[in-house]
Amino acid sequence: MPQIFHPSMNTISRATIFGAVFILAVLIWLMMTIVRSPYVSGVGVIRSQPVPFSHEHHVAEAGIDCRYCHTSVEQSSFAGIPPTQTCMNCHSQLWTESPMLEPVRASYQKDKPLVWNRVHDLPDFAYFYHNIHVERGVACTTCHGQLAEMPLTWKTSTLYMEWCLECHRDPEKRIGPLAAVFASAGVPSPIISFEPHADWKNARCALLTNCSVCHH
Amino acid sequence: MTTGTKDDTNSDSLLSREHSFASVTDKIASIVLARRLKRGWIVGLLISFALTMLLFLSVAWLFAKGVGIWGIAIPVAWGFAIVNFVWWVGIGHAGTLISAILLLLKQEWRTSINRFAEAMTLFAVACAALFPLLHLGRPQFFYWMAPYPSTMGVWPQFRSPLIWDFFAVGTYATASLLFWYVGLIPDLATLRDRSKRRFPQVAYGILAMGWRGSARHWRRYQDAYLLLAALATPLVVSVHSVVSFDFATGIVPGWHSTVFPPYFVAGAIYSGFAMVLTIAIPLRAAYGLRDFITDRHLDNMAKVMLASGLIVAYGYLTETFTAWYSGHESEWFSVVNRATGPYAFLFWLLIACNIVIPQLLWFANVRRNVYALFALSLVINLGMWLERFIIVVVSLHKDFLPSSWDIYVPTFWDWSTFIGTIGLFTALMFLFIRLLPVISIFEMREMVEESHGESS
Secondary structure (H helix, E strand, C coil), X not given: CCCCCCCCHHHHHHHHHHHHHHHHHHHHHHHHHHHCCHHHHCECCCCCCCCCCCHHHHHHXXXXXXXXXXXXXXXXXXXXXXXXXXXXXXXXXXXXXXXXXXXXXXXXXXXXXXXXXXXXCCCCCCCCCHHHHHHCCCCHHHHHCCHHHCCCCCECCCCCHHHHHHHHHCHHHXXXXXXXXXXXXXXXXXXXXXXCCHHHHCHHHHHHHCHHHHCC | CCXXXXXXXXXXXXXXXXXXXXXXXXXXXXXXXXXXXXXXXXXXXXXXXXXXXXXXXXXXXXXXXXXXXXXXXXXXXXXXXXXXXXXXXXXXXXXXXXXXXXXXXCCXXXXXXXXXXXXXXXXXXXXXXXXXXXXXXXXXXXXXXXXXXXXXXXXXXXXXXXXXXXXXXXXXXXXXXHHHHHHHHHHHHHHHHHCXXXXXXXXXXXXXXXXXXXXXXXXXXHHHHHHHHHHHHHHHHHHHHHHHHHHHCCCCCCCCCCCHHHHHHHHHHHHHHHHHHHHHHHHHHHXXXXXXXXXXXXXXXXXXXXXXXHHHHHHHHHHHHHHHXXXXXXXXXXXXXXXXXXXXXXXXXXXXXXXXXXXXXXXXXXXXXXXXXXXXXXXXXXXXXXXXXXXXXXXXXXXXXXXXXXXXCCCHHHHHHHHHHHHHHHHHHHHHHHHCCCCCHHHHHHHHHHHXXXXX
């Protein structure tokens, strides 16, 4: 009876058995890497906006506090996107002829709000409250990065659940003094001078990883 | 049977003495290697294939519209999907029992039925595994049940029976597939060596993984096969126990019972053997395999069925007694509701199918009559399906709160999905019969050796 296979088949079949395991492992690794890459998470990706707004200019150079525009950050779940009126407070006097600001003036005259593209968009089943985080000493820069150095805006955190849990499981490492929450330069990390809020030392801290804390 | 004629002795042995190594190999291998397709096979496959298409259609419609196309609604949120899941998983158990436990117990009569019983296990598990996935509502996220480094940063909920099911059925499918495949290797080599055309030679050759039948091969093979049998053995008990936890860990009256795991396992073996008979009887008639799957095989299977059926009956009794003895109003109500409520007809049909009619198996005449056995196997299949329907639907439709009581009525899509999986199962079975040896050739050759040894 003639041979069906060439003798090289011995080597090939052994390689295939190893290869199957190897390929499977690599495939899983690849998927886990891709899902965490900027391509999927959007970290570091600049989104186009109707007006090329620069946080760097307004925060670092003009020295405007975060809360001047994001007014509701201390009272509400939503930090707030400023109405055109807020822009015009200054820009009715400054750079009134700038072509870059034309959409802002048009919006003001026609009374039609600017449509900004959201950079930080959480899924609707996760309920995030800015007020409680700010109140507990989570600095703006902890999640949003060094906005004072961003000529255009991008996100520096994935907003994935594992990212939320990183802090919810061990909040002490990322909580700073309340006075430093709105510091534009951000708080040095890790924070050594952390003085625990009274609540952190009691049982409520353990509740932070309950499903219903974020998924009501 | 001391005064039996020659025919009697033949029908009572596991393998006729006229068979030699060559005749056994010829007979079984020829089913696969024959060029022509039998007309019955073509018709059977076509019908099964059409039903499989019905399954695909139902699944596509389900993905498009969601689980609302089924009859499920609160309080009966489980419905057909879970009924069919438990039914199919249960059917699979006979294959593992035959191949693993009977092997370890050195029951020789398993030899000619283990191969297709294992195939039946695999196909039944495939059908079963579909249902929880379809029932998820968002089936595209089924992989969330697997523990992998997800971006959610949490493990699956290991306290949830759904996760237990995932692991139980996953382990079961993997172990059954391995066991089946390892058992096939020497036979695949036989087919490789016997086929005359290039394509089957290469296909069977690749699958045979270079099997040459040397003494060293056999030695290792025996070790591996025994080890796998030992690994598969606990699965016979564990898988359906875990499936029963889906119910037993709930507090619904009619579910919350410690008798569930053993009684589910007995039920699984009961329905599994019924399905083996449902397949074996037409199979041996169509391919003239009466020499291999003898009346004694059928007789033995009927006895196993009778024994496991009695355990199931005992389970019903215990369940009823416990409900009464608990003194719990809701528990007792669920028993009364089964027997006299809106689904009472199905309950009494279940008692008839699973307990009353199978008592005929006490009679040797019935066990030796293929028509009666075939009919009984169908009756038991139906009975076991009804049992799961009663457990799932009748327990749920009237739970603690009378204000939420409702009647569950399956829709067209419930039925089409169920019948579709039967089509998928039979289609896979038809393909298996044509592409792989339905009876283990090398183990039958061992039987020849032994039967000749006895006679000399």
